[in-house]
Every structure is written in C-alpha cells, then in structure tokens.
Amino acid sequence: MKSFCMLSSLVIIIAMISGAGCTSSVTPNTTTNQTLDGITIPTTTGSPKPAEAQQIAAAAYVYGYPLVFIDIWKEHQTAVPSLDLARGVAPINQLVRLYQVKQTRGPTNNPYTFPPLDFSGFTAWLNLMNEPMVLSLPAADGRYYVVQLTDAWMDDFASLGSRTTGNRPGNFALVSPSWNGTLPSNVTKVQTPTNTVWMAMRTPQNATGDPVAAAFLDNVTLTPLSAWGMHYTPPSTVPVTSSITVDPLAPASYAQISNMTPDAFYGRMAMLMASNPPHNADEPVVDQIARIGIAPGMPFNWSGLNTSMQKAIIQGYQDGISQVNAAAAKWPGVSIVNGWQMTYNAGTYGTNYTLRAGMANASPLYNLPQDALYFQSRTNATGTPYSGAHSYVLHFDRNGTPPVNAFWSITLYDSNGRPVPNPINRYEISPHNGNLTYNPDGSLDIYIQNKSPGANKESNWLPAPSDAFQFVLRQYWPQEAALNGSWVPPEVQMVVPANTKTTSAV
Numbered sequence: 001m002k003s004f005c006m007l008s009s010l011v012i013i014i015a016m017i018s019g020a021g022c023t024s025s026v027t028p029n030t031t032t033n034q035t036l037d038g039i040t041i042p043t044t045t046g047s048p049k050p051a052e053a054q055q056i057a058a059a060a061y062v063y064g065y066p067l068v069f070i071d072i073w074k075e076h077q078t079a080v081p082s083l084d085l086a087r088g089v090a091p092i093n094q095l096v097r098l099y100q101v102k103q104t105r106g107p108t109n110n111p112y113t114f115p116p117l118d119f120s121g122f123t124a125w126l127n128l129m130n131e132p133m134v135l136s137l138p139a140a141d142g143r144y145y146v147v148q149l150t151d152a153w154m155d156d157f158a159s160l161g162s163r164t165t166g167n168r169p170g171n172f173a174l175v176s177p178s179w180n181g182t183l184p185s186n187v188t189k190v191q192t193p194t195n196t197v198w199m200a201m202r203t204p205q206n207a208t209g210d211p212v213a214a215a216f217l218d219n220v221t222l223t224p225l226s227a228w229g230m231h232y233t234p235p236s237t238v239p240v241t242s243s244i245t246v247d248p249l250a251p252a253s254y255a256q257i258s259n260m261t262p263d264a265f266y267g268r269m270a271m272l273m274a275s276n277p278p279h280n281a282d283e284p285v286v287d288q289i290a291r292i293g294i295a296p297g298m299p300f301n302w303s304g305l306n307t308s309m310q311k312a313i314i315q316g317y318q319d320g321i322s323q324v325n326a327a328a329a330k331w332p333g334v335s336i337v338n339g340w341q342m343t344y345n346a347g348t349y350g351t352n353y354t355l356r357a358g359m360a361n362a363s364p365l366y367n368l369p370q371d372a373l374y375f376q377s378r379t380n381a382t383g384t385p386y387s388g389a390h391s392y393v394l395h396f397d398r399n400g401t402p403p404v405n406a407f408w409s410i411t412l413y414d415s416n417g418r419p420v421p422n423p424i425n426r427y428e429i430s431p432h433n434g435n436l437t438y439n440p441d442g443s444l445d446i447y448i449q450n451k452s453p454g455a456n457k458e459s460n461w462l463p464a465p466s467d468a469f470q471f472v473l474r475q476y477w478p479q480e481a482a483l484n485g486s487w488v489p490p491e492v493q494m495v496v497p498a499n500t501k502t503t504s505a506v
Helices: 007-018 050-078 098-104 211-218 251-258 262-275 280-292 307-329 353-362 455-460
Strands: 033-036 039-042 119-127 133-137 146-151 156-161 170-175 188-191 196-204 221-224 335-337 340-342 372-377 392-396 404-414 444-449 461-463 469-478
Touching (some): 039 280, 050 307, 262 307, 307 353, 444 455, 455 461
Antiparallel strands (some): 133 170, 392 444
16 A cells, blocks of 8 residues: 555645645646545546535544544543542553552443443553553453553454453563564464554453452563563653643533544644654555645644635535534444444444544444444434333343353443443343342343332342433453344343223333
C-alpha cells in the first residue's frame, strides 16, 4: 500500500494552498461518489469544488471523530501527577487497579453510567512513542480473564487472556509501529497499530468484593522495556504539563470536542494521524481528505483557504456532526429482538466509520464480540417501557441460558443507567455471584420487581425501583450460538395478576 504521507497528497495540498483565493486551474472530473458504510466521498481528484469540499469535510469529521475523541479523553484521564484512586485515574503508562478503586466506591456511588459490577481488573493509557511497555500476567489457574487492547482509532486490535493466550503466565511487549529494537527472549511481541493504546483487563469479581480476584490482579505488572529485569516501581510523581481538567468520565471530553471549531478539529486530527497512522483500508478516505488539506503530520492551513472553501468546509463540518449524533442515537446495524438491542460489530469496525463514530459518541471502548457481547433492554417486545409498578419474569428454558465459555450476568439500572439501591443490596443476577434456584425441569426464572417475590423465590430476585428501569445482559467469551445470532435472549414477560381476566402480556 502507498504511504499515507505520499508525494501525490503533498502535491495536492501545496497546489490547493498556493491557489487559495484564486480560481483553480485544475478542473475536477464530473463528480461521482462512493459510499463506505455510511459516509460518502467523491471519486474525483484535484482541487475540489466547494460542493465536493463540503462532502469531504463531512466524511472527515465522521472518520476522524474517534481519533480526536480518544486523544481528548486520554488527556482528561491522565493529567495527574500520580495514581488517584478516588477518581480512578493515573498518569500515562501506569495501571489503575479497579479493585482498589472499588474499595472507595459502592454500586450506588459509582460515577459511571451502566457500571459493570460483575468484574474487576485494571485500565491504563499507553504512549509507546519512546519505547515498548511490557505487560506481565500471572498464571490464572483456570480463572477467566481478558485484556482488551484498543488503538487510537478505537479499534480493538488484539486481546490477551483465557480465550487467546491461555491461562499460563506471560510477558507481552506492546510495540509501536515505528519501534525496531530487539526484545528479550522471554517477552512476546504484540504489534500495535498506533502509538496510543488503551488497555483494560477484566476478570470475575463478586459485587461485594473478591479477595481471590484481588490476589490474582496484584501480580499483574506494567514495566517500560528499559526497566525490564529490574525491580521497577512507577514514579510517584510525574510532571503535568497540561492544564486540562481531570475527568475520569467522558462529559468533559464530549464538551471539549463539541466546542471545537473546524480548523481546530481538523488540525488536531491531522497531527494525530502522524503518530497514529490510519489503517490500510482507510486509503480512499485519506486520499480524499488530503484534498481539503488534512494530511498526516501537516498543519491544517485554514487561513490559506478562500472564503468559498471555508464556507463549504464549515457546512461539511456541521453535516458531519449531525451524522455522528444520529449514529450515536441509533447505532447503524443494531438488531432489536424480543426487546433486546444487540450489536455484533463492536470492537473492530473495518470501514464501518459511521458505527465507529456513533459508538465513540455514545458508548466507546467495547470488547471484541468474541470476548464479550452486550445486550440492552429498555422495553419489552412491544415497546412498552419497564416500570416498577409491574412485576416481570425472565424465563430461560432448560439449557437455554446465555451460551458462554466464561460467565454471564444481568444487571438492572434505573432510567439514567445507575444501579438501584435495594434492601438486599443485589444489583445483578449471575451464576457466579450467588446460588440461583433452578426449576425442577432445569429451566430458570428471574423475578424482576420492586417488592420481594417471597422467601422461596428471593434467590432469583432482581430488585427493581418503583419507576422506570432497564437491563444489560453481559456475556463473556460467548459461544458461537450467541455470536451468530441463533441464540437471543427471551422476552422479559410482565406477570399478569391472578385476578386479571386477560392472559396476554402487555
């Protein structure tokens, strides 16, 4: 494949900038378009007409949104001099051990929306520009775990753990695209597509705490290659050069990106593309966005564009924002079955730029489907929202529970995505997190309601609030039946009171 910093792109940019404010001597071909999973770009070459520039600018925003968002989010989560467990953040290249953070947070004071309560682990933001970082994992002794590795474009390029590398101990060096050194013989190379990497490990943990899980995670280490073989301790303080507000969540990041002007957005995007090169499949988009001056590592010369081009790019920028917002509100390709919303394409997106941007805007950093599937339900199959004014049953036939190689869980949240305080402090149902009672025929009923269903059913009770609520079904290491859609969750059925004449569920 041609280099993304190819000479032809530079010639296009130089010609465009030098002719800014003048009529271009290059006449584009009649405009024809190509659509790549939701974004439309021209197939013409040369200096673009304003209508083409508008179209290209919109595509550039959708294409580049995850790259810019990830960089901004990384800044907000790493602008601290040292590990901060109260907020769950740490400097670049340091682990945030989530089980230690959980000691300061319970389910009901967790700042995250839709917090997963069924696992613990760690997260870390990595900058591999200077050298590789070595992740050391202990023997798991049959314990399930997965380490998610996400690049700067929000694509999961690899995962480590039970499914892929097994349960034996191992040392894995995350190596940037530009590094050409030699690794020790006992270290396995993991090639990263970009210098920026987000890393997260997940392993089962009871909501009330799990000392066995904590002991396992205590033996996970992250070491710069230059300190490999030494007794390494992360620096206790790191210089903070950014004045950015620390935000372990995403609101500040979303606010910052929403307030960016087109020249700031496209300029940042171009700079980031130099150290975080586009994927090979992105070449058609990269060639087109170069026509309006967006090229890896080159300043975006906004002031050098004439007025008509600036107006076209501003309009294209607004068009791109609308496309991303629409994709965030309704993810492209999402299926809804039995009231459950499902996507099988998260984690690695290829050229599905619209889905990738929509998920970055709404719910970033998903696992690969092979590692975890997430199904969400806000309503029953007829579209009626769940309410604590009613009682519900989720019934799994014998051998019909979620097909997984690891474990599954169903967590209940209020309408804002927060766990619901309840008298038995139960926020999820999972086989690994308590003793479920199965019916004599091997089927399983989960009772979802505000009041106790009775002592004989309380082991399977998922307490609900008095008003609206929703669920997330998580499946870790799902089997093929879940991945190919031949197994889907059953509908959550409303229980009709015995003295009600009708027998149909609403």
